Amino acid sequence: MNSTVDVALRAFFALIALFTITRIQGKKQLAQMTFFEYIVGITIGDITAFIATDIEGNLLHGYASLLVFAVIPFLVDFLSLKSKTIRDLFEGKGTVLIRKGKILEKNMKKEHFSTDELLEQLRLKDAFRVADVEFAVLEANGELSVMKKKESQPPSASDLGLTVKPEHDSQTVIMDGNILLEPLAEAGLNLRWLRDELEKAGVALDNVFLGQVDSAGELYLDVYDDKIEMPAATEQKLTLASLRKCQADLELFALETTDSQTKKLYGKASQKLEQSIKQLSPYLK
Structure with missing residues (x-):
């Protein structure tokens, strides 16, 4: 019985020590683990298991x-920041597997990377054809970074000549039926606006599981009762439709009038409004 309690206590304190070391090392150890x-990590796990189960072992030796x-990785991280040589030695370097659409077979053999593994990694990056890939690098952490050819990339706002305003974080203003005042204030809104939006949607606050406000000021609601269909946001679409109607009216006025000055004025206003609609369309659809 005493040995069972001893093992349980050893395991408990070993787990605390392991958890503490993991927390101190930070999230990088989970996301970007190098060979070193x-x-x-494996060795620390083995030592922890030894401390927990080997009753005859010396606890002091195990924790030492x-x-x-635990200290060595900190020392290596510190030296890596100071020296690229040490960084390359312990963390490794990326290996180019595809350059200008051409697979580099020698580099693949060097990294023991098979064709099937390459194709699998490309598919995970939404590249289903090697011909669409301009550049691919096997990073030190084993991840494959892929850059598609320009013609295979989706068009960006700059490619379409659109001016896009910066996005802001969505603010969670309702959680588990409770209003969160601080995020609501950060979004530049108040309780009256929130209650009005809930009234428009026909939803009681107690029935809201999650409520978020996006950068455009739209309120998204997720309710406990999944059978309730939430109405889609229509204000932005109505605004876009109104702008298009105004632009069409200006064109119609320009066609109907016989005065050249007025016709020119309506035509100019119609063109300016058309340009504004093009810039605002991404936000109002």
């Missing part, structure tokens, strides 16, 4: 070795 970090393997 992988080896250190655990401390060494």
Whole structure:
């Protein structure tokens, strides 16, 4: 019985030590683990298991070795910031697998990367044809970075000649039926506006699981009762339709009038409004 309690206590304190080390090392260890970090992680896990289960083992020796393997990564990270040579040694470098649409077979053999693995990684990056890939690099953490050819990339706002305003974070203003005042204030809104929007949607506050306001000021609501169909936002679409109607009216006025000055004035106003509609369309659809 005493040995069982001893193992349980050892396991408990070993788990706390392991959790503490993991938290101190930070999220990078989870997202961008290098070969060195992988080896250190496995070793720390083995040492922790030894501390927890080996009753005859010396606890001091176990925690001393655990401390060494916990400190070494910090030392390596510090030296890596100071020296590119050390950084390349411990973290490795990216290897180019595709350049200008051409697969580099020598580099693939060097990294023991098969054709099937390459095609799989490309598919995960939405590149289903090698011919669409301009550049692909196998990063030090094993991820494949892919840049498609220009003609295979989706058009951006700059390609279409559109001026796009910067996006802002969506603010969660309702959570579990409770109004969050701070995010509501950050969005530049108040309780009266929120209650009016809930009234328009015909939803009680208690029935709202989540409510978010986007950068355009639209309120998205997710309710507990999934059978309730939430109405789609129509204000922006109505605004766009009104602008198009105004532009069409200006063109009609220009055609109907016989006065050359007035015709020119209506024509200019119609062209300016058309340009404004093109710029606003991405936000009002």
